[in-house]
Each structure stands twice: as structure tokens, then as C-alpha cells.
Amino acid sequence: MAEANTDQVPVTVLTGYLGAGKTTLLNRILSENHGRKYAVVINEFGELGVDNDLVVDADEEVFEMNNGCVCCTVRGDLIRILGGLMKRRGRFDGIIIETTGLANPAPVAQTFFVDEAVRANTRLDAIVTVADAKNLPQRLEDSLEAADQLAFADVIVLNKTDLVTAEELEGVEARIRAINRFAVIHRTQRASVPIAEVLDRHGFDLQRVLSEHPDFLTDDAHEHNDDIASMSFEIDRPIDPEKFNVWIGTLLQTKGQDILRTKGILAYANENRRFAFQAVHMMADGDFIGPWKEGDPRRSRIVFIGRGLNRPQLRRGFESCIAG
């Protein structure tokens, strides 16, 4: 996922609880007259209105990698399916993977870190989560997956807004923000959202890491220990790359099960280029992206989304990476 390769087919992961409106959104994407051709990987044939597109029937088969990393689970079926689709290259503008309602998005995302052929031919574009404004509060009470799906999201389609009052809508959006402050939220009815807001988002592109988060330093109080929360930290002195690697490596090794996503832009000492970093659980990826803009402050920023995040510990850890 390091460099932008135009041959890589973008892959969008569509998650969300049963009944939230995933199929409606999918049908909307596929039926809109956009002149593009998609392959759609689904788990059960539903009522998809597809003519020009290819629908692939998959089983969500998750396996653990034998690399000593307990949370490193991968979707083996996707490796096979993406490999098969690549043999007819040039025939798709994108691939959409729909997960079942109860699925944790991590294995799908991790598949794109683990398999070389998948990495060479496709790029994970974004995780799009459809949430039902009416039922989301209940889902958050009775399952862990609902919060995971929000935490992993780059884009959240907050659907069925016509079924709730304005106050309820504010309330549910606040709950989403408490879990994931960095996703783009679209309020919709019948999953009506412009396709450009859902596809080709470059949510996992190192070039775009943290670029769409103007509210980066807004106050993020009230997280409860066991809930998923997002936290951000900022340092305006240069970072020592070796110290950072040791710290983040140890942190993800020990706490990676609870840290769902990490994203960062770092200003290394004696380096004119920005270093972009991202991780899904323990699987990390990083590379230099373009130079710092002339006159812009060289500020290192890092974001964590996870369970039971310890703010003072994370802050101290990040500050310990300052070049001495």
C-alpha cells in the first residue's frame, strides 16, 4: 500500500448491521448510471439489481496467521477471489466487498496488509459502515461488532434519519463521534448518498492519512474505559524515527488487540518529507509522502481508535519519541 499504483483496483468494504440499509446502498451504487463496472463480493445472493456487474458468492472464511500475532486474522476467501478477479484485469473499475451484519471488519482490512498478490493488484480504498439511526443505540448495547464497525469506518452512512426525531439524531451522531471522530458521516434516508462520497475515498492511502480531519484537536472528553474511543495527540518538535518505531512497535504488539486503527503523520528530525503511518490492530504500514509545505508548521500528529485507551500513557509514550 506504499505507493499509489494506478493499476491497483480500488476495493471498498461495506459493513453494517442487518437491516441498516447495506443492500439498499449497494443497489444504489450499482444501479446509478455512472458508466463504471464493479465486481461485488457478497455472502448471500440478495435482491441485487445487477446487469453489468459481476456478483461473486463468498463465504466469510477467517483464519489466524501463524506469525505469533493473536489478532492477526485474515479472510482467505478474499485472497482467492481477488486473485481470480485479477485474471480478468481491466474489466473492473472497482471491487465492493459486502460483509455480513455481524462481521468484524478487521480480517478484511488485514487481508490487504498480509497478502503480497492482493497488495500488488488491489488497494483497500475505504471501509464504509451503514448504521441505522433508529436501532444503532440498541445495537451498541447488545453487541461489540456494531461499535467495531463504526470504529473501523472511513465513511459512515447514518441511514433512516426519517425514523428518528432531530434530538435522537443528534444523540446517535454524538455516540458515533465518541467512538470515531475521524470518519466522514453522511445522514441519509434510503441510503441516498452520492456515490463519490462512498467510493474512491482513499481512506487507506498513506497520502491521505489524516488529511480530512479538520476537527483534529477538538475536545475528546468523556470516554469510558471499556468503550471504544478515539484519541489524538500532537507534538511540534521533531520525532526520532528509531524511538518512534520502538514505541509504536511495542505498543501495537502489546495493545494491538484493543487498538483498532492507528493513523499518523510524523515530522522526523532532519527530514523534509512527511512520514505517514497507519495500522489495523498490529499490522502496520508506513512510508514517506510528499515534503512539508513551505511555511506550514511541522507538527506530528497521531490518532488512535480503540478500547480502553489510556490517554496519559499514550501521551507520555508519544512524547518520549521527541528527538533529543
Next chain:
Amino acid sequence: MSGSSRLDRLLDERGTGQELGQYVVAAAFDRSAGHAAFALGDGTVRLVALSAGTEWTSVTAHDGVVLALAADATAGAFLTGGDDGGFRRIDSKGRVSEIASFGSKWVEHVASAAAEGEGRRAKGGYLACAVGRVVHLFDTDDGKLKALEHPSTVSGLAFDARGKRIATSHYNGATLWFAAAKEDSPRRLEWKGSHTGVVMHPDGEAVVTTMQENALHGWRLADGQHMRMSGYQTKVESLSFSRTGKWLATGGADVVVLWPFFGGGPMGKPPVELGGGAGELVTRVACHPQQDLCAAGFADGSVMVAEMVSDRMLPVTGPGRGSVSALAWSSDGATLAFGTDTGFAALIDFGKQAG
């Protein structure tokens, strides 16, 4: 391709090649070595009668990608599987017939065990295809014999040399079935992780799988001894036993890796490495059916034939036509077929006398 003409000498003098413009998924020969076939990413198969040589017939086999290709159980024909759910036969005239259809499921692997005797009077033999978690077994009259169920999707399928047993790979190991068993009590060979392909030792002594991690795993069948073969730069996509089963050749490194299956090996024995030097990854290997030779295809499109152990190399083609994605010998060892991911395919005739 400039500057590689010397390396292309065998292709120029003994080969026929074509730019097909489609991913070459697999190459195979029929059991009598009368025909070669190339399976392509656009659902077609190129059929070549080796006696005619230069005429390549395009046969539409699937609506989508031809995912799998193998010789049929009887001479003159091929089996194919596709992402249109079809398990089909192509005869020597290029006629396509359906053996079975699985709707929206992909037919990802096909294999056959040779029938005894010729033509319509052939006896025995099996056809098999893997569809999701199930291997469907047929007799040579296309009659469905049984469905072999697995705990997860079948990622590889191989008959043993005698056509009696079927080895399959899947999550957490491999399974060994007796094709003729009335009641199925398969032997489960367990090893945690995702196994992505399988081969059987020619004498039936061992089953070896490729894994998602850059390694192979094997089981010695006599005593269930595990065999771990690791140290690869990348995921191993291709492996092939030598005709006697003495060596297991694999890709996955910038040399051809040969694991010794004798003298207690491969456990505790370092593999022999052939070729290399150019730093290119070996993507496909195929051992010669009659001599101690191994063909290797590389990520830069070059192909060579190596003499095992002696390390003598014969270049077949130079680099430049994509990455080698298909490689096969005819059963008489006279013809080598290869294809690449950008759509170049060729047949090299090793049978005719030089000059």
C-alpha cells in the same frame, strides 16, 4: 525484447509462440500428449494439435475466467472449471460439454485420474472438481459418485499417481480420501493455518501443501511425521515432485528450491538451489516426467530448463513478456508449454533432433 535474442534461441528455433492478450491461467497436455491447451482469463481455451503445430484454435469454455484446466481421464480431452460455475470437458475437436454446473459458485480446481484402456472402452478413472468446501467426484461417464465435504474451502486438489487417493488442502491442513471407498473416513492431516495448494509424492509417501505464510508443510504418510519447509522470500505458488519423488522443486525464491525427499529428508536437510543470479523470482516450476530435469518460469518472463543437482541451465526464453503464470510438460516429455500473465503463450518442441 531487444538484446535477449540469444536467450530466445530455443523459442525461435523450436518454439511456436503467440500473444493472446489475456492472462494465461494454466497450461496442460492431454494424456496422450497429442494436444496442448492454454486456459485464459477471458473464458477461452486455446487448443493446439501438436502434430499440426502452428494452428491454435480458440474455444469458448466459460463465461468469465477459466480458473482451472487439467487433462481429462481419457486421452484427447481436457477438463475446465470456471467462475461461471461450470465444470466442463473440451474434446480434441474443440467441442465443449458440461459435466456439471454449480450456479454462482466458482469451480476453482479440477483434476482427473487416468482411466485404463483407450477411448469408449476405458475403465476406471475419475474426474474431480473443487467447488467451495466440496470436492465432487465423477466417473469417466460423468456419473456423479459422491461429494466430499471439507471444513473450509478447498484450495487444492491432487490425485495420487495410481489414481486411488485424492489429497485436498484447506484451512488447518489437508485431507486424504480414498476415491473408491464406500464409506468415507478421510484421513485428516492437521497443521494450523491456511494451506493454499497440495501435491502428492509420486510413490504416495507424502502430502505437501503450500501455505499463506512463506512456507510449505508436509506429512509423511507412513507415520504422520510433520515436514516443515520454510525460508522463502514470498508465498510459494508452484511446486512439483521429480519423476522418482526424490526431489520436490518449488518456486517462491530467486532460485529453484529442491527439497530432498530421501535419506531422512527433507527434515533437517538444507535444500539444493538451482539457477538464480538475476534476482528474479521463480513463479512456476514443472519437473520433467522422464528425466531429472526441471523447467522454471520467472517473474520477468524468462523460462529455463535446469538439470537437477548438476546445476546446468538451458535458457528457453529471455525476459520481457510478462510474468510466467503457467508451465507444463507433456507426458512424453517432448513438449514444454508456458504462458504469462500478460498473455504470451508458447510451446517448445524438445523432441525433434537439432539441426
